[in-house]
Amino acid sequence: MRRMLRWALPVAVAASWLTFAAGAQAREQQVHSVVVGSRVSRSPLETRRFWTVERRAAATPLDRTRSASAAPSWAPPGITGLVGHGISTMGILYVEDQTGALYSCSATSVTSQGQNLIWTAGHCVNDQHVFMISGEFIPGANSPSDTPYGIWPLTAFYTSSTWAQYSSCTTNCPWGSDYAAAVAAPVGGQTLAGRVGSVGIAFGNTNLISAAVAAYGFPTVSPF
Numbered sequence: 587m588r589r590m591l592r593w594a595l596p597v598a599v600a601a602s603w604l605t606f607a608a609g610a611q612a613r614e615q616q617v618h619s620v621v622v623g624s625r626v627s628r629s630p631l632e633t634r635r636f637w638t639v640e641r642r643a644a645a646t647p648l649d650r651t652r653s654a655s656a657a658p659s660w661a662p663p664g665i666t667g668l669v670g671h672g673i674s675t676m677g678i679l680y681v682e683d684q685t686g687a688l689y690s691c692s693a694t695s696v697t698s699q700g701q702n703l704i705w706t707a708g709h710c711v712n713d714q715h716v717f718m719i720s721g722e723f724i725p726g727a728n729s730p731s732d733t734p735y736g737i738w739p740l741t742a743f744y745t746s747s748t749w750a751q752y753s754s755c756t757t758n759c760p761w762g763s764d765y766a767a768a769v770a771a772p773v774g775g776q777t778l779a780g781r782v783g784s785v786g787i788a789f790g791n792t793n794l795i796s797a798a799v800a801a802y803g804f805p806t807v808s809p810f
């Protein structure tokens with residue numbers, strides 16, 4: 587999440603990304619050599635049954651598993667204020683990899699045509715060149731047992747083809763490509779954005795590179 591403010595992709599790519607991620611049905615697809623994705627292995631019902639409070643509590647915050655040498659050179663030295671707790675659009679993303687290991691990341695509900703898109707870091711959905719196989723998003727959560735806006739099973743993960751190719755890196759990582767989206771299944775006939783709202787997302791605005799920004803749900807600070 588901390589890296590998304592430095593991206594400067596063409597607007598056309600952003601439009602392709604959002605349309606593809608929100609509506610794709612194939613297990614492995616690619617758009618203009620920019621986006622790759624994978625459907626999850628569990629159905630929404632199976633996902634809800636799998637992700638118990640105990641499993642959420644056992645999940646390892648994924649950002650903390652990376653060495654200090656892998657951090658981008660422009661990472662901020664610290665945080666002066668903690669904001670974002672309890673905000674409906676921000677929350678915790680829980681994911682499961684193909685070995686059964688469990689992880690957590692911060693994530694955000696973002697505006698999309700399908701009203702079902704979640705934005706996060708690429709390494710939260712694809713690690714060691716392999717996509718996660720299941721996951722859920724809990725907006726507004728501050729703990730493994732906290733579900734103020736419900737539990738949203740995920741149906742697919744997407745990231746840049748560059749990150750998917752280099753996701754096993756430990757040094758000289760392509761952090762500018764370390765972004766991802768996940769698609770949330772509807773719950774009770776309601777979409778994610780319809781329930782919690784969404785945050786606008788934009789690409790190609792290079793003015794943001796030097797602008798002052800606020801970080802919500804920063805992944806290295808509890809509870810994210």
